[in-house]
Amino acid sequence: MFDITCYAQKAAEIVQAGQFLYQRGWSPATSSNYSARIDDQHIAITVSGKHKGKLGNDDVMVVNLDGEAVQSDCRSSAETLLHMVVYDLYPDVGAVLHTHSVNATVLSRYLSEQDHITFADYELQKAFAGQLTHEGEIVLPVFANTQDIPALAALSREYLAARPETPAYFIRGHGIYTWGKDMEECLRHIEALEFLIECEIQMIRISK
Numbered sequence: 001m002f003d004i005t006c007y008a009q010k011a012a013e014i015v016q017a018g019q020f021l022y023q024r025g026w027s028p029a030t031s032s033n034y035s036a037r038i039d040d041q042h043i044a045i046t047v048s049g050k051h052k053g054k055l056g057n058d059d060v061m062v063v064n065l066d067g068e069a070v071q072s073d074c075r076s077s078a079e080t081l082l083h084m085v086v087y088d089l090y091p092d093v094g095a096v097l098h099t100h101s102v103n104a105t106v107l108s109r110y111l112s113e114q115d116h117i118t119f120a121d122y123e124l125q126k127a128f129a130g131q132l133t134h135e136g137e138i139v140l141p142v143f144a145n146t147q148d149i150p151a152l153a154a155l156s157r158e159y160l161a162a163r164p165e166t167p168a169y170f171i172r173g174h175g176i177y178t179w180g181k182d183m184e185e186c187l188r189h190i191e192a193l194e195f196l197i198e199c200e201i202q203m204i205r206i207s208k
């Protein structure tokens with residue numbers, strides 16, 4: 001069983017993250033899903049279909065690492081399996097955030113021929129854990145959108161297992177997934193990624 005105090009703390013972090021991400025315009029309406037690790041067997045995750053700017057602690061439930069509900073009759077996020085892939089592959093990950101910003105949606109659609117988006121020569125790359133210089137590259141895969149979440153889970157597992165340095169991925173026309181050792185780091189990654197995406201869009205705009 002899981003520690004109820006730890007669950008309550010993770011639920012509060014998720015609720016707060018939702019308010020921040022909604023206010024920034026990165027989690028409109030009922031889009032997005034968020035999770036945080038309670039222990040090596042249990043994950044706190046948003047209930048499916050909730051408005052992420054108006055979450056209450058009851059909108060965060062517990063699942064095991066197979067994505068099955070624990071002590072709850074609620075339905076967890078439709079994309080629970082995508083979160084579980086990250087927790088399963090990376091034992092040090094403590095939080096996963098999925099968002100739906102306009103910019104992430106637009107850039108991944110605009111670069112329709114690319115199955116990766118690469119960020120290079122941005123100082124802000126250093127906001128990602130382990131990035132010590134602007135001189136490296138951050139390569140993020142772009143997976144095709146699908147309603148077949150088990151298939152997307154399998155695809156993301158294959159990619160991330162082979163390239164564990166990957167800090168995030170896009171789903172084309174849909175949004176991004178990113179993660180971190182805790183909620184604070186994960187929120188930093190989202191914010192940095194949104195900055196980099198905005199820069200790329202502006203670079204494309206001025207180059208026209």
Ligand SMILES: CSC[C@@H](O)[C@@H](O)C(=O)COP(=O)(O)O
Binds near residue numbers: 046
């Ligand atoms: C509002 S449509 C978005 C959903 O299809 C999905 O992509 C999403 O991000 C939220 O699904 P959820 O089941 O609430 O976690």
Ligand SMILES: [Zn+2]
Binds near residue numbers: 031032079099174175
């Ligand atoms: Zn989504």
